[in-house]
Amino acid sequence: MASLFTTKKTKKTSAVSASKKIPTHEYLWTAKTENGKIQKGEMEAVSETAVKVGLRRRGLSPVSVKKKSQGIFGFAGRGGIKEAYIVVMVRQLATMINAGVPAVQCFEMLALSTENQAMKKMLKGILRHLNTGETIAQGMAHYPKYFDRLFISLIKAGEQGGILDTILLRLADYRERSLRLQKKMRSAMFYPAAIITVMIVVVSVLMIFVIPVFAKLFSSFGASLPLLTQMVINISDWMKSHWYIVVGAPIAAVWLFIATYKKNLSFRTQVDKVSLKLPVLGPILLKGAIARFTRTLATMQSAGVPIVEALETLSRISNNVIIEQSVLRARQDVISGGRMTNVLKEDGVFPVMATQMLGIGEETGAIEVMASKIADFYEGEVEESVNRMSTLMEPIIMVILGLIVGTLVVAMYMPIFKMGAVVTHGG
Secondary structure, eight states: OHHHHHHHHHHHHHHHHHHSOOOOEEEEEEEEOTTSOEEEEEEEESSHHHHHHHHHHTTOEEEEEEEOOOOGGGOSSSSOOOHHHHHHHHHHHHHHHHTTOOHHHHHHHHHHHOOOHHHHHHHHHHHHHHHTTOOHHHHHTTOTTTSOHHHHHHHHHHHHHTOHHHHHHHHHHHHHHHHHHHHHHHHHHHHHHHHHHHHHHHHHHIIIIIHHHHHHHHHTTOOOOOHHHHHHHHHHHHHHHTHHHHHHHHHHHHHHHHHHHHHOHHHHHHHHHHHTTSTTHHHHHHHHHHHHHHHHHHHHHHTTOOHHHHHHHHHHSSOOHHHHHHHHHHHHHHHTTOOHHHHHHHHOOSOHHHHHHHHHHHHHTOHHHHHHHHHHHHHHHHHHHHHHHHHHHHHHHHHHHHHHHHHHHHHHHHHHHHHHHHHHHHO
16 A cells, blocks of 8 residues: 555655746757867757757767857847837738648748747747647747737737637738838827937037137136026036936936836826826827727727737827726726726717717627727827928927027126127227
């Protein structure tokens, strides 16, 4: 009985050990052949010792073995993977799946055909998971940096429904549109920030380096200075003596704002509420959020994802607490037997046109069609608004910058004009 018990315990322990996945790493090795020639290569193994054992089995004498360095985002290479590369990969995968190529061979060909080292690393990683019996969705789930929950859930739905190639094409279209919208939104945020930053730098350089030269010149005259000139010189002296505050305060303020925004929900809620009400930028942010919401909703509905599950995912991609809370309340109403648009109308965050069209989609069972049309409309609105904002802001910023620089120039030349007037009057 004792031996039988021991045998069962040993088998159970072995099974548990086998079920645990031992992490592996990429190693770069250098070795000598029997003829003394040097060979180099890569090997995936659990340790340096395992690499050396593998090389000796090949008849090679190890010279050096070192772990391959990892680049940013956890991938080897000089950088991460651009969104455009992911879109191309998804389209290629859809074509091969549609042609009946097995998943393992698909990823083998994709890994061989790509030249981006980070992409190759990821594809090989997915391939390893496929070889252990995982599905494509499970393999991609190991790389959340590039495949979010929405992507994984749609891939899983495609695999279960036997329409993986169709889902992949829709995902490629979705990510292309999302990427285009994201670039427009970044442009809307970046352009004014860049102009204001340049304006601050120009004024700071004038105040710290140029104005002191004039101040030194005026001090040699020994005469009283005009009020505007004296004020500018006083500000310049303070900025020069407290340059560390001038440089450090904006950086510290931005860092503190970002850290507080990430950690404090009430602060983030207030910021998101104010951001939607900003004069020019607010409508662009709202339109972008609606376009992203409806485009994702249309994609998930086309894949057959239940509306309750879709709304849970949609609440996480809004990047705005106010919209997220509204969507979550709509989800609770749907769970209780109500309609999504009832809460969206009551909250008043979404425009009337968007809620009316979504309401028609709910009544007619054509949410996918209506959501897609709303997304098309608001994506066009975002593009037009960003172009209009860029056109309007450029002359406004130039006028503001001109007024500031002009004021500094006038302040510095007023004493010279005053001296000229005195000399002329005296003559």
